[in-house]
Amino acid sequence: MSFAPQIKIPAAYMRGGTSKGVFFKLDDLPVPAQQPGQVRDQLLLRVIGSPDPYAKQIDGMGGATSSTSKTVILSKSEQADHDVDYLFGQVSIDRPFVDWSGNCGNLTAAVGSFAISNGLVDASRIPENGICTVRIWQKNIQKTIIAHVPVSNGQVQETGDFELDGVTFPAAEVQIEFLDPADDGEDGGAMFPTGNVVDTLEVPGIGEFQVTLINAGIPTVFLNAEDIGYTGAELQEDINSDNEALKKFETIRAYGALKMGLIKDVAEAATRQHTPKVAFVAGPKSYTASSGKQVSDTDVDLLVRALSMGKLHHAMMGTAAVAIGTAAAIPGTLVNLAAGGGEREAVRFGHPSGTLRVGAQAVMENGQWAVKKAIMSRSARVLMEGWVRIPGDALK
Structure with missing residues (x-):
């Protein structure tokens, strides 16, 4: 009996805030997985190591917690005045399910860094030294997020002295602005879906x-x-x-x-x-x-x-x-x-x-x-980059 060999996909394993996830460029995914649907979900489940009845994700990149069972797909933005489109998939640990219903605010801190380092931000907008303002379109929730990413000698500055509770080591500070973070409802009261604050x-x-x-x-x-x-x-x-x-x-x-x-x-x-x-x-x-x-x-x-x-x-x-x-x-x-x-x-x-x-x-x-906006500071860094491998038959 023959088995399909493993395939390798360019990826980065990144910490953003108090979460970790596997980051992909959309056009690096196998062609069938570049569109939403079952093939994409199957690929991400296999990458992370789900579903796992042991709830350990030993055979994948996941860390067996909600904070570490995450995936991100990025591409040049199709929206005017934005740099990058950001799609987040929360991978279930013990079920064959990827939830696309919301954003990950922690991994947002790593989106700007990845976008700069992987050619998704126009070079003319990246300072040699200073702060690069990355305009992110969050596709899950259809919102704009602004990441202020420090740059040194033309490269993302990841090391620093900013301390974030929940993260062991200090790193460079990334300020995040969530613009118009409330839901957009035609009735004007969608921030509070019942119309009441309590x-x-x-x-x-x-x-x-x-x-x-x-x-x-x-x-x-x-x-x-x-x-x-x-x-x-x-x-x-x-x-x-x-x-x-x-x-x-x-x-x-x-x-x-x-x-x-x-x-x-x-x-x-x-x-x-x-x-x-x-x-x-x-x-x-x-x-x-x-x-x-x-x-x-x-x-x-x-x-x-x-x-x-x-x-x-x-x-x-x-x-x-x-x-x-x-x-x-x-x-x-x-x-x-x-x-x-x-x-x-x-x-x-x-x-x-x-x-x-x-x-x-x-x-x-x-x-x-x-x-109009909410603001907080996070940090992010690349933990590993190269290729992630999955069995070829995972896409069937």
């Missing part, structure tokens, strides 16, 4: 909860920590070792998705793992981060814990940070109230790995809240 969410078999449902950065369901029996200072093992808690969060997420209009039946939530996110908030408290770092209640405006792909995230998803910053800027949301209420243009929140600051400016337009 709703009551009924979850059969579990209870009723006060929630803020927001479409900004990524669709997110915010709850108060105390309403679900938590303090807001929990670390990963406090949640991820409790299967009943994980089931409860997934049920809350499913009914939140239904109330947000993202799905028509709760059963559809299983095929939409990446969105929405579910997060819980609490007022400032002192706690010990997962690294052993002491976080004082005076260091933060509030605490936030968020789940991604069914598990508590070890730090904070970049897109969820946008949702946090946006919600914090709008009076009356659960996030805003946990931070002390009132108007604010920036918030520093505590997460399991430490703290993060995100800025957002909210304005009232025609009786509806709007946010």
Whole structure:
């Protein structure tokens, strides 16, 4: 019996923020995978090592967490006044499924770097020394993101002294601007899909909860920590070792998705793992981060814990940070109230790995809240580049 040999595909393995993923140029993919569909999904699943019933992704590039089971496809932008089109695929660990429903804010920090280094940004726009402004079109959510990437001697500067909680080593700072991060709705109220900054969410078999449902950065369901029996200072093992808690969060997420209009039946939530996110908030408290770092209640405006792909995230998803910053800027949301209420243009929140600051400016337009941009700093670097190999029959 003969077997198809392995094929090799140019790729880079990159860290962006607190995530890692495999990056491809669109035209480097096998021709059948250059279009959306089953072949592309099969290729990315095989690259990452999914589906894996052992949940380890040993036979692929994935790291068996939601933060490391990620893929990115980049190409020269087809949009006017943009440099690069960015498509993100969140690969399920234990299911044959790639979720294209949202963005990865953390890996956004690596998009600009990859685009510069791989000829996707016009050379005339890259300074010899200074900051290169990369205009990114995020295809999953149809939004513009601006990455400010440091350049030294004509090359991306990856090393530096910027420290990011959740990342072990310092690197160069990359400032990211998410322009008009809220959903675009014809009714003008799509940022809050129900039209309310706070709703009551009924979850059969579990209870009723006060929630803020927001479409900004990524669709997110915010709850108060105390309403679900938590303090807001929990670390990963406090949640991820409790299967009943994980089931409860997934049920809350499913009914939140239904109330947000993202799905028509709760059963559809299983095929939409990446969105929405579910997060819980609490007022400032002192706690010990997962690294052993002491976080004082005076260091933060509030605490936030968020789940991604069914598990508590070890730090904070970049897109969820946008949702946090946006919600914090709008009076009356659960996030805003946990931070002390009132108007604010920036918030520093505590997460399991430490703290993060995100800025957002909210304005009232025609009786509806709007946010023009959210800003945060991340870092990124290439971990490995060359070719990734997969068995040839993976594309059948």
